[in-house]
Amino acid sequence: MSDFSVRLLRSDEERAATDLFRRALHVKEMTDEEWSAISGSRQPSRALGAFDPELIGTARSFDSEVTLPGGGTTPLAAVSLVGVRGDRTRRGVLTGLMRAQFEDFAARGVPAAMLHASEGTIYGRFGYGIAARAKSIEIDRHRARFRPEVPVGGEISLLDLESTIEQWPSLFDALPRIRPGMIARSPYLWPGYEREVRRATTPVATAVHRGPDGVDGYVTYTVERAKFGAQSELKIQSFHHAGSAAFAGLWRYLLSVDLVDRVTAEKRPLDEPIELLFTDPRHVTVQNIQDEGWLRLVDVATMLDARTYRGEVVVIEVTDPFLEHNSGRYRLSGDGAARTTEPADLEVRADTLSMLYLGGWRASDLAAAGRVRATGEAALERADLLFGTRVNPWCGTFF
Template identity: 45%
Template sequence: MSEFSVRAVAEGEQRACLDVLSQALHGKAASDETWAKMAPSWPAAGKFAAFDDHGTPVGIASSFETELTVPGGRKLATAAVDGVGVRADWTRRGILTAMMAAQLEDIAARGLPLAALHASEGVIYGRFGYGAATYGKSVLVERPRARLRDGVGRDGMVRLVSPAEAVECVPALYRRFAGERPGFLARPVMWWPGFFDRIVTGDEGYRVAVHSGSDGDDGFVVYQTIDQRDRQAPERGALLDIREMHAATPGAQAGLWRFLLSVDLVSAVTGRGRPMDEPIAALLTDPRAVNTTEVIDDLWVRLVDVLAALRARTYGTAEPVVLEVLDRQLPGNNGRYVVGPGGVDRTTADAELRLDADTLASLYLGDGLFSDLVTAHRVEVLDAAAVARADVLFHTARAPWCGTFF
């Protein structure tokens, strides 16, 4: 049996590593043309790979540096893990574990307090300290049943833009949305080419519409229409599917929904991974025209530096609580932390609640409650009075949401 080694990817090795990732995810190797477009977005930096004894890559763990908004609005340096895979004939040999360990050690050495990813499977990444920290809902809005209430979404206008215009205006618009919603991910320059090449300027029929309000452009939506006609239903309207939608204000959001629901020859509008607190039904005269068809985990977060991450966010008004954190991958995080509205510090005081790193990560952005995870036996209670205080301290009024796939 061949041995393997894990090391940082060197310049010139990226394409072979991308082919490993594509194969692991049941995709095709990149053509010369595709690689020429992708290369600027896939640098060697932040990548670790497993190599066989001939120097051929058989596994890859990739990341890039960005910023994540945490409760209170601070933007915290984050390693976005954008690809992990092992070649099919090399699985079940410890390669994934070795690559994730090397990646975490590197992220910690670079001083990044957080890491984040989208999990292909829900059972893999908890053992590496990641927890599902944001969720999204899939919605289906029926037309013509869905009519907006009088006045909703009328403060502004929407225009369709060409792919060339979208390349110019959409990144700048997205930067306007970097508000205080926890989970919001900054998109570095290297993220955008892949988005435009695959979605906006591709051949799948995506369109881009921009909303303008009193202060100028303040929202955009990327969508495609899917033909649903067949021999049994030749007059069936198309399905309008939202790829992504972002807005700087609730009014801009409502204006984009008004536009989507006004497109002719459409029987329904769908969107996947929308914010859990997006009030679509409240905009309509018939709230039953909106159906939530799925709730899915979205962004998984990992506290690489627990103290720095806890200190970066704000907390609700409650008496402090002492947490004991257990981190098997990064033992430097092990210990007790006193968390309160006035700040966070390490402490030698008796722990009131004990939890693993992945559980803390799932609560970090403000989604979920300690009390629910007590019921799930993911939080050990040493002082029953601390549970309610922890709920108040960590939970946020606005649901965390990412809205960026990577």
């Protein structure tokens, strides 16, 4: 490890840190105008810098909360703007930043952290695991026909760009976060989203769905008109709903938009039954499946006790090389979780525990890949049921 120190950034150092992060991602630095447009997007006292003595690395976070299996919530640190200067990589700078961040989260009593990763190889060693995955889909708009039993849905009203920007936070906040892994949107997120939609080269529209009890879903999208011979595309930017009527009603609207050949959406929940809306499910194609939310259980004991479980007792042995105090055995059951000295049914590393935690992977699949060691098939069967959730996890918020 080279010689550097990590400390909280002063507010007058934050622009340099943002520039460093952008250069690390091969993105141009911000103009003065862009920087002032996102002045409300930084939670104070959440940006770390690594110095040698120049600024050589940075990592930020903001406060949020996450929905857990069983419907409870817990405080969460949403981690972003992680970067190390190109001439200082692979000498432990990120490792130092991650350690300082976890110490900060622990000191503030935040038991979990989440991030979206630029590369799949970076964060596992720090105990983050792929807790939620997502799919990108494409629909052939001319051929897709709704099945007769699909709910008709309620009333749709369209918002223009300015109304979208004004109403977005209240629209999102009013909807229940129905999946494990969904996070609360901090006020610090919205200025960045506003900047993105203002920069869009085609109009951004939001369709709001109203059911008998009021607003219960919305979708934000753009349409890219194609030149002669190519296909026009409706691109869904965000789609949130409270239940099946809004889900179906918004899809009915999207498939009715004129001058569109195909409808695409990225990062949708893996089990979202879009293809089942149509008489021929093959008119919906899954383009890819990606990792979405990477979770870190910073305080394993607290997090294990915070979610609910189904079925019989399972004892797990957790190995956490990066946060050693988490290592040990835990007894999990419908009554909660507690440390134990009983023999373990399952052995997992911290990153794999994160994959199990929100119900996004089955213990038996992780065992098949060598990520879980179990005493036998019966233990895996119990663990599959214990960690399993009714719906797939999904973060649904990019940060």
